[in-house]
Amino acid sequence: MGSTRVRIAIDAMGGDNAPAEIVAGALRAQEELEAEVLLVGDPQQVEAALKHHGHASPIEVVPSEGTIEMEEEPLPALRRKPKASINVAMDLVKRGRADAVVSAGHSGAAMAAALLRLGRLSGIERPAIGAVLPTMIAGKPVLILDVGANVDCRPTFLEQFALMGTIYSQYVLGNTDPKVGLLNIGEEPNKGNELAIQTHQLLQENPAIPFIGNAEGRDVLSGHFDVIVCDGFAGNVLLKFAEAVGEVALQILREELPRGLHGKAGVTLLRPNLKRIKQRMDHAEHGGGLLLGVAGVCIISHGSSQSPTIFNAARLAKDAIDNQVLDRIRSSYEKPAVSS
Amino acid sequence: MGSTRVRIAIDAMGGDNAPAEIVAGALRAQEELEAEVLLVGDPQQVEAALKHHGHASPIEVVPSEGTIEMEEEPLPALRRKPKASINVAMDLVKRGRADAVVSAGHSGAAMAAALLRLGRLSGIERPAIGAVLPTMIAGKPVLILDVGANVDCRPTFLEQFALMGTIYSQYVLGNTDPKVGLLNIGEEPNKGNELAIQTHQLLQENPAIPFIGNAEGRDVLSGHFDVIVCDGFAGNVLLKFAEAVGEVALQILREELPRGLHGKAGVTLLRPNLKRIKQRMDHAEHGGGLLLGVAGVCIISHGSSQSPTIFNAARLAKDAIDNQVLDRIRSSYEKPAVSS
Numbered sequence: 051m052g053s054t055r056v057r058i059a060i061d062a063m064g065g066d067n068a069p070a071e072i073v074a075g076a077l078r079a080q081e082e083l084e085a086e087v088l089l090v091g092d093p094q095q096v097e098a099a100l101k102h103h104g105h106a107s108p109i110e111v112v113p114s115e116g117t118i119e120m121e122e123e124p125l126p127a128l129r130r131k132p133k134a135s136i137n138v139a140m141d142l143v144k145r146g147r148a149d150a151v152v153s154a155g156h157s158g159a160a161m162a163a164a165l166l167r168l169g170r171l172s173g174i175e176r177p178a179i180g181a182v183l184p185t186m187i188a189g190k191p192v193l194i195l196d197v198g199a200n201v202d203c204r205p206t207f208l209e210q211f212a213l214m215g216t217i218y219s220q221y222v223l224g225n226t227d228p229k230v231g232l233l234n235i236g237e238e239p240n241k242g243n244e245l246a247i248q249t250h251q252l253l254q255e256n257p258a259i260p261f262i263g264n265a266e267g268r269d270v271l272s273g274h275f276d277v278i279v280c281d282g283f284a285g286n287v288l289l290k291f292a293e294a295v296g297e298v299a300l301q302i303l304r305e306e307l308p309r310g311l312h313g314k315a316g317v318t319l320l321r322p323n324l325k326r327i328k329q330r331m332d333h334a335e336h337g338g339g340l341l342l343g344v345a346g347v348c349i350i351s352h353g354s355s356q357s358p359t360i361f362n363a364a365r366l367a368k369d370a371i372d373n374q375v376l377d378r379i380r381s382s383y384e385k386p387a388v389s390s
Numbered sequence: 391m392g393s394t395r396v397r398i399a400i401d402a403m404g405g406d407n408a409p410a411e412i413v414a415g416a417l418r419a420q421e422e423l424e425a426e427v428l429l430v431g432d433p434q435q436v437e438a439a440l441k442h443h444g445h446a447s448p449i450e451v452v453p454s455e456g457t458i459e460m461e462e463e464p465l466p467a468l469r470r471k472p473k474a475s476i477n478v479a480m481d482l483v484k485r486g487r488a489d490a491v492v493s494a495g496h497s498g499a500a501m502a503a504a505l506l507r508l509g510r511l512s513g514i515e516r517p518a519i520g521a522v523l524p525t526m527i528a529g530k531p532v533l534i535l536d537v538g539a540n541v542d543c544r545p546t547f548l549e550q551f552a553l554m555g556t557i558y559s560q561y562v563l564g565n566t567d568p569k570v571g572l573l574n575i576g577e578e579p580n581k582g583n584e585l586a587i588q589t590h591q592l593l594q595e596n597p598a599i600p601f602i603g604n605a606e607g608r609d610v611l612s613g614h615f616d617v618i619v620c621d622g623f624a625g626n627v628l629l630k631f632a633e634a635v636g637e638v639a640l641q642i643l644r645e646e647l648p649r650g651l652h653g654k655a656g657v658t659l660l661r662p663n664l665k666r667i668k669q670r671m672d673h674a675e676h677g678g679g680l681l682l683g684v685a686g687v688c689i690i691s692h693g694s695s696q697s698p699t700i701f702n703a704a705r706l707a708k709d710a711i712d713n714q715v716l717d718r719i720r721s722s723y724e725k726p727a728v729s730s
Contacts, residue, residue, distance in 0.1 A: 121578055186638050198575055201583035235538055235626040238461055243541035243623045267630025271638050283583045284624050286575040290607030291628060292635070298526050298611050299639040299671065306667045312659035319656030320647060327646045331639065 055086045056368045059148035062091030062099070063117040063135040064155020065355050072154060073099035075360025080109055082361070083368055088148055090114050090139045114138040118159035120353070128163055136160055140167035143346040150347035150367035154338070154355040160348065161199050161341060168346040171376065173383030176200045177343030178211045178282070179350055180218060181289050184330070187273030193219050194233075194270070194278045197339055198286035205248040208232070208279045212259045214342040214379055215277035221373040222340075222366075225276050231265030233280035233288075238264070245281060253279075258382065296331040303327070338363040340370060342379070347371055395426045396708045399488035402431030402439070403457040403475040404495020405695050412494060413439035415700025420449055422701070423708050428488055430454050430479045454478040458499035460693070468503055476500055480507035483686040490687035490707035494678070494695040500688065501539050501681060508686040511716065513723030516540045517683030518551045518622070519690055520558060521629050524670065527613030533559050534573075534610070534618050537679055538626035545588040548572070548619045552599045554682040554719055555617035561713040562680075562706075565616050571605030573620035573628075578604070585621060593619075598722065636671040643667070678703040680710060682719070687711055 060076045062069040069091055077100075080087040089096050090112045097111065115133040118124065128137060136155055140163045142148035153160045161177060170177060178196035185192050195211045196203070212230050219228035232250055234242040239250050241264065253261040265278045270288065280288070303324070308317050317324070338351030338359065347370045349363040370376075400416045402409040409431055417440075420427040429436050430452045437451065455473040458464065468477060476495055480503045482488035493500045501517060510517060518536035525532050535551045536543070552570050559568035572590055574582040579590050581604065593601040605618050610628065620628070643664070648657050657664070678691030678699065687710045689703040710716075 123580070186641060201575060201586075233627060235541065235623055235630075240463070243621075246541075246623070267627040267632075268634035270631055271634060280627075281583075283575060283586070284627055287573060287607040287620075287624055288627060288631060290575075291610055291631065292607075294608035294611060295632065295635050296639075299636075301526055302667055302670050303643075306663050306670065307660060309663050309666075313663055316656045316659030316663070319652035319659065323646050323649050323653055323656070326649075327642055330642050330646070 055084055056150070056371050057086045057088060057148045058150045058152060058364050058367050059088045059090055059112070059139040059142040060360065060364065061135045061139045061151065061153035061155055062089045062096050063114065064153040065351065066353050067356055068154065069095050069099045070102070071356045072360050074103050074357035076364070077103055077105045077109065078357065078361045079364035080107060083365055085364060085368055087364070088112050088142060090135045090142070112138060112142065118156045120156055122156070122159070124156065124159040124162040128159060128166060136163045137167065140164055140346070144168055149371050150349065152338070152349045152351065152360065152363045152367055154351040154353060154360065157198060157350045160350050164341055164344040164346060164348050168344050171343055171345055171379055171383070174210050174214070174343035174379070176203070176207045176210070177341055178214065179339040180215060180342050181339040182223070183271065183289070183292055185271045185273035190273045191223065192270065192273070192275055192278060193223065194280065194285055194289065195342065196280065196282040196285050197289045198282045199341065200282040203245060203281035205245060205252050208245070208249040208281070209252040209256060209259070210343065211279045212253055212261065212277065213256070213382060215279060216259060217378045217382060218340065218342060218375060219276045221375060221378055222369050223276070228260055228276040229262045229274065230260050230277045230279065231262060231269065231275035233270070233278050233284055234264035234266060236264065236266065249279070299331055300328060338366065340366060345376070347376065395424055396490070396711050397426045397428060397488045398490045398492060398704050398707050399428045399430055399452070399479040399482040400700065400704065401475045401479045401491065401493035401495055402429045402436050403454065404493040405691065405693050407694070407696055408494065409435050409439045410442070411696045412700050414443050414697035415695075416704070417443055417445050417449065418697065418701045419704035420447060423705055425704060425708055427704070428452050428482060430475045430482070452478060452482065458496045460496055462496070462499070464496065464499040464502040468499060468506060476503045477507065480504055480686070484508055489711050490689065492678070492689045492691065492700065492703045492707055494691040494693060494700065497538060497690045500690050504681055504684040504686060504688050508684050511683055511685055511719055511723070514550050514554070514683035514719070516543070516547045516550070517681055518554065519679040520555060520682050521679040522563070523611065523629075523632055525611045525613035530613045531563065532610065532613070532615055532618060533563065534620065534625055534629065535682065536620065536622040536625050537629045538622045539681070540622040543585060543621040545585060545592050548585070548589040548621070549592040549596060549599070550683065551619045552593055552601065552617065553596070553722060555619060556599060557718045557722060558680065558682060558715060559616045561715060561718055562709050563616070568600055568616040569602045569614065570600050570617045570619065571602060571609065571615035573610070573618050573624055574604035574606060576604065576606065589619070639671055640668060678706065680706060685716070687716065
């Protein structure tokens with residue numbers, strides 16, 4: 051890593067609320083984490099946002115030109131715009147000027163840029179985006195991957211996701227004994243689509259993966275699994291549904307609690323408790339997904355990210371670097387496990 | 391249909407709580423719906439359950455031998471046990487002695503038995519299981535199909551699901567202007583896996599389907615879509631997750647609301663409102679999924695069904711019969727829509 055402080059390149063132009071919210075989150079990250087932030091973006095816009103927010107310590111701005119728009123096909127757009135913010139951010143890691151990238155822009159473009167500029171880790175056919183969700187057991191989150199990088203998968207991809215997820219769960223989330231599940235529609239090994247049936251067998255045969263069986267939709271938030279692997283289509287649907295459903299529950303509370311004779315009084319008494327409930331159901335805490343399997347630490351945040359999410363994404367990047375996730379994935383493939 | 395009263399064959403041996411809970415739900419259905427219930431099962435066990443619950447009006451018991459167990463492969467098991475309750479129930483419909491089947495047993499076996507004994511509706515390659523979920527808009531549920539019958543799908547299957555779902559939404563759920571969505575990981579037509587991309591085009595080109603575009607995970611419960619089509623793998627994961635997540639939200643409420651100085655007092659004041667919240671988040675209201683595309687009305691309920699679910703399943707069966715869902719699907723294929 052060279053310098054003692056972790057250096058994080060943040061794509062200031064990516065996301066619905068760029069650059070204002072991104073810059074605000076980046077400033078907080080530089081102040082509160084032991085990290086050096088590099089803001090990648092249009093210098094005028096970024097400087098204006100910096101001026102608006104005000105900041106005590108100096109922050110480096112790395113100029114870029116343009117961004118990849120949501121409706122653009124990633125690969126041609128990345129080639130057509132070599133100086134787009136996400137390309138420039140990835141180049142900073144490639145050239146050793148940064149240790150990680152955070153972006154809330156086009157997630158497909160972020161993944162493609164990481165692949166093109168940084169390449170894959172050896173042994174990994176496809177990188178995956180991992181997302182962390184809270185479970186029914188407080189303090190015991192579950193890592194789900196892939197949540198959108200690979201919509202069509204082969205069984206070996208999911209096997210690799212399981213291995214990377216195990217390492218991430220162990221060394222970043224601090225699980226000494228992570229348990230891996232395969233997202234499926236039944237508990238039995240013969241249940242599921244072609245992909246699930248074949249993956250089940252691979253996971254069972256790989257001694258480096260602490261596989262405990264299929265996880266049905268109802269098991270995802272049970273806390274019995276620390277890592278759940280799936281293709282990026284099912285994972286993305288699940289993640290976005292999970293994020294929305296917390297909102298639905300909160301809306302039902304807002305509508306129903308204040309009703310009737312005693313409603314208002316009851317709500318007043320419970321105000322602090324309701325605030326805590328909102329926090330537990332709210333998913334903004336998570337920062338984003340780690341792109342696992344590329345030769346660099348990349349955090350992909352929601353397009354709708356506001357400053358707290360960007361701050362949390364930067365913290366996630368720092369955790370991944372501090373815990374040497376990349377090296378651990380690399381070395382797990384250098385010493386191939388003995389097959390059973 | 392013959393008789394004026396709808397006749398519903400209920401698989402008394404199917405599900406975790408068979409026969410006691412199934413029989414209890416069946417008795418209530420016979421009493422409260424204008425329906426004649428035929429209880430299919432082991433005569434001794436069913437009679438014992440009937441005796442236990444007690445009942446005013448007579449109820450017919452149709453004897454069967456054995457059931458299909460959860461770990462059995464449907465087709466060989468159905469062939470090995472021709473007198474299994476699900477086979478006998480389907481035969482009642484085939485021979486015109488019943489108008490519908492309700493089962494909380496092995497769902498794959500129920501579908502296979504329906505296919506073997508009743509066959510498909512012409513024009514339908516694969517039947518689908520449809521499930522109804524409440525949305526953020528009160529009184530505006532969404533129909534999701536397939537939720538588990540077909541784990542590997544072709545685009546034409548999903549096109550047929552969309553057409554059947556439209557008819558169901560219109561004539562059973564009473565939507566004069568149903569809106570159909572395709573479950574996907576982005577709004578744009580080019581997003582998604584191979585299946586989604588090809589299905590998008592078919593849905594757009596079919597003038598009989600009121601397709602309004604892709605539905606992401608976050609849109610499922612928004613109330614903007616009345617029907618959402620997907621393969622049975624993604625649909626099953628989503629459905630089981632949705633059912634569990636209501637439980638998670640309720641548990642958070644139970645844990646957090648009574649805390650602190652004013653917690654207990656607040657909860658006491660809000661008791662009636664909390665009861666209403668529980669009802670809105672609880673999915674037991676729904677009875678089960680309709681198996682769409684077979685030549686008979688079949689409701690597949692959860693394995694964990696208790697008596698209220700069986701009652702609601704019978705009501706769902708009656709609604710489907712009263713509103714001639716099968717004839718409407720048939721006639722939509724007799725007069726093929728003009729392609730645009």
